[in-house]
Amino acid sequence: MTVTRYRKKPVEVDTIQWTGDNETDVQAFTGRQNFYALDDADRAGSDDPEATATVYDKLHSTWVLVYTGQHIVRGVKGEFYPIAEDVLAETYEPADSAPPADRATVLREAYEIAYAEGMRLNALEAEIGAGPYRGALAVAHLLRKAISEAQQAGAQR
Structure with missing residues (x-):
């Protein structure tokens, strides 16, 4: 044996x-x-x-x-x-309590943060009349595009 x-x-x-x-x-x-x-x-x-x-x-x-x-x-x-x-x-030992998020979820959360920050900076720019803060909004829009692509890729699986 x-x-x-x-x-x-x-x-x-x-x-x-x-x-x-x-x-x-x-x-x-x-x-x-x-x-x-x-x-x-x-x-x-x-x-x-x-x-x-x-x-x-x-x-x-x-x-x-x-x-x-x-x-x-x-x-x-x-x-x-x-x-x-x-x-x-x-x-077993305890692992991270949250299951891993899919790419679209992570990107969506990043988009929401970037968009909110972009809007805050735009308001600040209007208030004090200084500085180009449109970069944060540009990042938010790029993230939005990546979210859409991630969702389409997930739907194709």
Whole structure:
């Protein structure tokens, strides 16, 4: 028998913790059809009456029992599965809380900042009658064009 050792690749996943009373939030994360809380009758008839919910793992085509306090993980293939908080802490560390923004979003935010600054500087120019501050507005318009191109490129994917 040959045993081969592997190391887990660095990967970021999104999770939400099942508190026992946040079914709507978890369903918003997983999709309504992929998660539901178990009522007393469901719990009595399940393999483990301590389970309080169930999540659908599409990668393995099965429903998995969830216990209050567990986190629901969205895996790298879009699958959902529960993980205990202590196991989560042993295998993952917190990453940036915000998922990476797409290029169009970043450019849109930069445009809004540049445009506002350009307008402020134009008002200042009019007030004191000095200096060409139109550069900020020119940058804002270039960013606007880049946003449009990024959105079109995203739509073509």
